Amino acid sequence: xxxxxxxxxxxxxxxxxxxxxxxxxxxxxxxxxxxxxxxxxxxxxxxxxxxxxxxxxxxxxxxxxxxxxxxxxxxxxxxxxxxxxxxxxxxxxxxxxxxxxxxxxxxxxxxxxxxxxxxxxxxxxxxxxxxxxxxxxxxxxxxxxxxxxxxxxxxxxxxxxxxxxxxxxxxxxxxxxxxxxxxx
Amino acid sequence: xxxxxxxxxxxxxxxxxxxxxxxxxxxxxxxxxxxxxxxxxxxxxxxxxxxxxxxxxxxxxxxxxxxxxxxxxxxxxxxxxxxxxxxxxxxxxxxxxxxxxxxxxxxxxxxxxxxxxxxxxxxxxxxxxxxxxxxxxxxxxxxxxxxxxxxxxxxxxxxxxxxxxxxxxxxxxxxxxxxxxxxxxxxxxxxxxxxxxxxxxxxxxxxxxxxxxxxxxxxxxxxxxxxxxxxxxxxx
Numbered sequence: 501x502x503x504x505x506x507x508x509x510x511x512x513x514x515x516x517x518x519x520x521x522x523x524x525x526x527x528x529x530x531x532x533x534x535x536x537x538x539x540x541x542x543x544x545x546x547x548x549x550x551x552x553x554x555x556x557x558x559x560x561x562x563x564x565x566x567x568x569x570x571x572x573x574x575x576x577x578x579x580x581x582x583x584x585x586x587x588x589x590x591x592x593x594x595x596x597x598x599x600x601x602x603x604x605x606x607x608x609x610x611x612x613x614x615x616x617x618x619x620x621x622x623x624x625x626x627x628x629x630x631x632x633x634x635x636x637x638x639x640x641x642x643x644x645x646x647x648x649x650x651x652x653x654x655x656x657x658x659x660x661x662x663x664x665x666x667x668x669x670x671x672x673x674x675x676x677x678x679x680x681x682x683x684x
Numbered sequence: 685x686x687x688x689x690x691x692x693x694x695x696x697x698x699x700x701x702x703x704x705x706x707x708x709x710x711x712x713x714x715x716x717x718x719x720x721x722x723x724x725x726x727x728x729x730x731x732x733x734x735x736x737x738x739x740x741x742x743x744x745x746x747x748x749x750x751x752x753x754x755x756x757x758x759x760x761x762x763x764x765x766x767x768x769x770x771x772x773x774x775x776x777x778x779x780x781x782x783x784x785x786x787x788x789x790x791x792x793x794x795x796x797x798x799x800x801x802x803x804x805x806x807x808x809x810x811x812x813x814x815x816x817x818x819x820x821x822x823x824x825x826x827x828x829x830x831x832x833x834x835x836x837x838x839x840x841x842x843x844x845x846x847x848x849x850x851x852x853x854x855x856x857x858x859x860x861x862x863x864x865x866x867x868x869x870x871x872x873x874x875x876x877x878x879x880x881x882x883x884x885x886x887x888x889x890x891x892x893x894x895x896x897x898x899x900x901x902x903x904x905x906x907x908x909x910x911x912x913x914x915x916x917x918x919x920x
Contacts, residue, residue: 524753528746534733536741550742551827554749558828561753562847562878571712571719576726579733587698588819592916630735644699645732651699669693676728 509574516564524561531575532557535582541646542586552589556582587648629679637672640665687711688718696725703817706832752828818895818915822848826912833859833885833895833915841885843895848912851875851899857912858900859885861892868896873903 507515507526515523535556539549559581560567567577630638640658643649651669655662688708694700695708712719820843822829829848835841843859851857859871872886889895896914898907 521750521753525746525750528749532741532746533738534736536745537736537739538733540739541736546742549739550745553741553745554752555828557749558752559830559847572723572726573730576730579730583698588702588821592821629731641697641732644694644697645729648698650701651694652701654699665699666694669697669699673693673697673725673728676731677724680728680731 510569513564513567513569513574516561517567519561524557527560527574527578528557531578534575535579538579538582539586542583542590542648548589549586552582552586556585559585583645590648629676629683632679633672633675637668637675640668641672641676644669685711685715687715689721692718692721692725696722696729702819702832703834706817706834820895820897820913820915822913823911829913831897831913833889835889841889843883843885843897845876845881845883847878848876848881849878855899855901855909856903858898858903858907858909859883860896860898860907861885861887861889862894862896863892868907870904870907873900 507523509527509530512523512526512530516527532553535553536549539552539556540546543549543552556578560578563581567574571577572580630642633641636658640654643654643657644651649657651662651665654665658665688695688711691700691704691708695705695712698705700708712722816835818833818835820831820833821827826848829846831843831845831848833841833843848857856873856875858873861869861871863869869887869892872883874881874883894915897912898909899912900907900909902908
């Protein structure tokens, strides 16, 4: 089937709200891999990542009525559920939390297809944007988003005042936003 | 209304403590001005997703998710079909009855939607009050369900449940508070229709550092049923 015959994300969300299992399957086929990659990046454990993706898709299934298109895309909404769920799980662990970048760099890519090559190019683009940031800003953003650290934990971890953490996040995200707009 | 523009970066990165994150989310749901600031930040976050090293999920995960999903029944949808019987009526009367049923069912659904909306607003308003909270995750067969116990500074504590299936016949859920010595104090017993449900805890929460929910056959006495969900130990 060609791409233009596939239902749009908006159409899938309407069907999901109507409790159509086909819509849930469609969303999983489209974003399941990305959701699992995000959960794995945060948790670093395949079983925990699988549970998080399972729970996140069920939450999406049960909470589809709360989705508002004007507040963001279905992809962003779904991945925010995955992110919240994964960070919740991570924070409940009392043991040492591995730095997510180190985990990510250890793991080889799973596939080497044309689609994968295309995503690699996108990843390299984003990586380049990230690399333009000063090390402290990049680390702060990545530790917050992928490491699940709160602002207070980051201030303590990095040995800087809370205001510095907030400033790094704000300026770093602004720079990334400008760079991404420029790259279009 | 206190706006949250200054906290948006922390919010989208997930760097706010859970209670603050809930407060910001509740505010964004009702304030278009602040919500407008989230969209450009979401695009940046989305670019972080593009940067993720790809991982292939287990092949069985798709089927597991679809098996776990089941249609959510609303009060209107569950109740309406039992109220009228029209199969034995003559054709004209049947058509009239069908129209009446459609109209009545629509009105019932609208009433249910209005009630649901009003309830959602109450919940959004209540969770935006300053205070702290405990998060609970379902265990065993309740995995996927979740709840947050809110302790507002100037109001009684309450719990908001999501995705918790209705209790089996003759049983109900019970909220428990656990102190540092491991004593379990019984709070409210309740049931749910599977949707978002707000439950008043019913007992003071000061001095406790953990909360839990069990499935019980009795609404008094000691805990005897299986664990449904529990929080981590946390002293505010």
